[in-house]
Amino acid sequence: MGSDLPKVLHPVAGRPMLRWVVDACLNAGVERCVVVVGYRGDEVKAALADEPRCVFVEQTEQLGTAHAADMARPVFEDVAPCDIFVLAGDGPLIRTQTLARLLEVHRRTRAAATLATAVLDDPSGYGRVLRSAAGAFDRIVEQKDASPDELAVREVNPSYYCFTSTALFEGIAQVGNQNAQGEYYITDVPAVLRDRGQTVTLVDAVPADDVLSINNPQQLADVDQVLRARIAGTPADTSKPGRNS
Secondary structure, three states: OOOOHHHHOOOEEOOHHHHHHHHHHOOOOOOEEEEEEOOOOOHHHHHEEEOOOOEEEOOOOOOHHHHHOOOOOHOOOOOOOEEEEEEEEOOOOOOOHHHHHHHHHHHHHHOEEEEEEOOOOOOOOOOEEEEEOOOEEEEOHHHOOOHHHHHHHHOOEEEEEEEEHHHHHHHOOOOOOOOOOOOOOHHHEEEEEEEHHOOEEEEEEEHHOOOOOOOHHHHHHHHHHHHHHHHHOOOOOOOOOOOOO
């Protein structure tokens, strides 16, 4: 990002991008946001110091997204089973209504895991969602691990998950790191649960324009434009290079 600032604190439409994610969760009825911090975590905590519903856990080693989610395990050990959203802190275009739909489908289908997906004209850079011949969830494959046929799939994983708490942490415990990155992927947990005979539901709920990655200053500016246009109620210009739409 060309800055020492933690990525999730870069401003988008005048606010740290993480704040947009937290607010979407709270507006969807989330009772508590568990924020996993690492690099310069004190700054992340300070940015959310005015929100008492946020609690923080630390990931001291960067071993992958499943490892990051597992850092929240102690927070849920002494509470009744519940539903948990697992989301990326660098996705400020997330919408409350998308989370509400994800949770509604998750509960209606009595799923162990529910994933919101998106269909993109250019899926480059995103994990692909693979389905069975019957259209049910099969697995997620990261781009670096995908075959040419899998790379042709346009349905992607924008990292919007809902899990039952017991299924999430039991699934994480069975995830390995035999992949191109040598990391423990949260994307492997749904397939673990499917293999255990548990229900994994897919819902095509994320508009393509909400799936914009932020990995450099230009992409940050693009997302800022989209969010400001959304707030103003006007269409955003989606013709700039670097958009995955």
